[in-house]
Amino acid sequence: MDGGDRPPGAASAISLEGITKSYGEVAAVDDLSLQIDPGELLVLVGPSGCGKSTVLRLIAGLDEPTAGTVRIAGEVVNGIDPKDRDVAMVFQSYALYPHMTVARNIEFPLRARRVPKAERERSVAGVARNLQIDHLLKRKPAALSGGQRQRVALARAIVRRPRAFLMDEPLSNLDAQLRIEMRAALVELQARLGTTVVYVTHDQVEAVTMGRRIAILDSGRLQQVATPAEVQARPANAFVAAFIGSPPMNVMPATLEPGEVTTGTQNAGRHLAVAGGVLPLTGAQQAALGARDLTTVLAGIRAEDLQVDPEGSVRATVSFVESFGAERIAACRLPATGAADGQLVMVRISAGARAPRTGEAVTLGAHAPASLFDPASGARLDA
Ligand SMILES: Nc1ncnc2c1ncn2[C@@H]1O[C@H](COP(=O)(O)OP(=O)(O)OP(=O)(O)O)[C@@H](O)[C@H]1O
Numbered sequence: 521m522d523g524g525d526r527p528p529g530a531a532s533a534i535s536l537e538g539i540t541k542s543y544g545e546v547a548a549v550d551d552l553s554l555q556i557d558p559g560e561l562l563v564l565v566g567p568s569g570c571g572k573s574t575v576l577r578l579i580a581g582l583d584e585p586t587a588g589t590v591r592i593a594g595e596v597v598n599g600i601d602p603k604d605r606d607v608a609m610v611f612q613s614y615a616l617y618p619h620m621t622v623a624r625n626i627e628f629p630l631r632a633r634r635v636p637k638a639e640r641e642r643s644v645a646g647v648a649r650n651l652q653i654d655h656l657l658k659r660k661p662a663a664l665s666g667g668q669r670q671r672v673a674l675a676r677a678i679v680r681r682p683r684a685f686l687m688d689e690p691l692s693n694l695d696a697q698l699r700i701e702m703r704a705a706l707v708e709l710q711a712r713l714g715t716t717v718v719y720v721t722h723d724q725v726e727a728v729t730m731g732r733r734i735a736i737l738d739s740g741r742l743q744q745v746a747t748p749a750e751v752q753a754r755p756a757n758a759f760v761a762a763f764i765g766s767p768p769m770n771v772m773p774a775t776l777e778p779g780e781v782t783t784g785t786q787n788a789g790r791h792l793a794v795a796g797g798v799l800p801l802t803g804a805q806q807a808a809l810g811a812r813d814l815t816t817v818l819a820g821i822r823a824e825d826l827q828v829d830p831e832g833s834v835r836a837t838v839s840f841v842e843s844f845g846a847e848r849i850a851a852c853r854l855p856a857t858g859a860a861d862g863q864l865v866m867v868r869i870s871a872g873a874r875a876p877r878t879g880e881a882v883t884l885g886a887h888a889p890a891s892l893f894d895p896a897s898g899a900r901l902d903a
């Protein structure tokens with residue numbers, strides 16, 4: 521299977537069905553099912569050790585799953601040699617041929633395929649320009665920085681025009697500025713080539729900015745697959761809520777108040793008690809809690825849905841205020857509960873509003889309903 525009649529670069533669907541990969545007692549990947557559409561850029565994100573590289577290795581054929589089926593373009597590829605799967609993997613650590621120039625390294629897969637010289641040169645020049653390494657084409661790898669080498673490895677995978685790219689943290693060695701530029705270059709290149717890409721990162725900011733859909737993995741298990749907007753607005757569970765977003769969602773233990781209360785400008789109704797005060801509940805949320813007979817939950821609320829508000833319903837003390845360009849976030853500490861220190865919650869300061877001072881006592885108001893999660897499983901209650 522070297523592509524046969526298939527034109528180079530034709531995008532293929534990738535499908536994982538009930539994939540498990542165990543190493544002794546440890547399931548590095550646990551019953552993972554995931555469909556990646558032809559031509560899609562899917563970002564796989566999760567903390568270190570959650571199984572991201574393992575998933576790519578299983579798709580590439582560098583490892584075989586303990587259970588489950590891997591399909592590429594509809595074909596089962598379990599047991600098929602990596603070289604016959606026609607997917608290009610860009611590794612977390614990469615190897616270049618040290619005795620070859622950058623240009624030679626990049627064009628290597630094209631030479632192997634006996635692509636004519638003029639076409640090889642055109643391909644190399646194009647991708648080198650995209651990845652900002654065109655001034656390095658005559659150098660040898662030893663004369664490059666780590667980030668430059670990483671881009672050469674990426675360029676070499678791209679010129680092959682395989683039916684899918686598997687990229688394992690391919691920008692990890694770049695400085696912050698170049699990383700942002702390369703992210704954009706990759707997204708553009710992917711859109712132009714229309715190739716299927718599975719892109720792995722542990723950086724949730726990168727995931728949210730690059731992926732049309734992102735798949736979030738924790739301890740080998742898939743937590744949620746959705747658009748970045750959906751994941752941020754409706755995280756499937758408390759793990760996703762606390763992992764995705766800048767800053768991530770504030771997730772705090774809460775108990776259902778027995779009776780109705782009136783707070784500040786809020787109407788009367790049942791509320792959730794949290795350290796330092798109460799948060800309002802919508803009618804639907806009150807019904808959902810009643811139906812499940814739950815009195816304790818995890819309440820999640822984003823910084824942008826909280827504000828410092830004299831009419832607010834939660835007392836807190838400002839710990840510090842951070843500025844990110846035009847945006848300011850106040851880290852506010854809720855009152856201590858028991859022996860534990862009070863929890864820090866992040867609150868966005870709206871444009872034009874006065875930033876509170878460190879040590880200032882404030883009240884916080886919520887202007888959107890909280891997300892509610894099951895305290896035992898972490899699952900979203902109105903999923
Ligand atoms: N060959 C192996 N033998 C035993 N355990 C392994 C092996 N390869 C991976 N693991 C374990 O499987 C889990 C997933 O590893 P994997 O490399 O896929 O994580 P990752 O999400 O890519 O992490 P990182 O972000 O640090 O690269 C880890 O707990 C790891 O220790």
Ligand SMILES: [Mg+2]
Nearest residue numbers: 572573574612
């Ligand atoms: Mg990895």
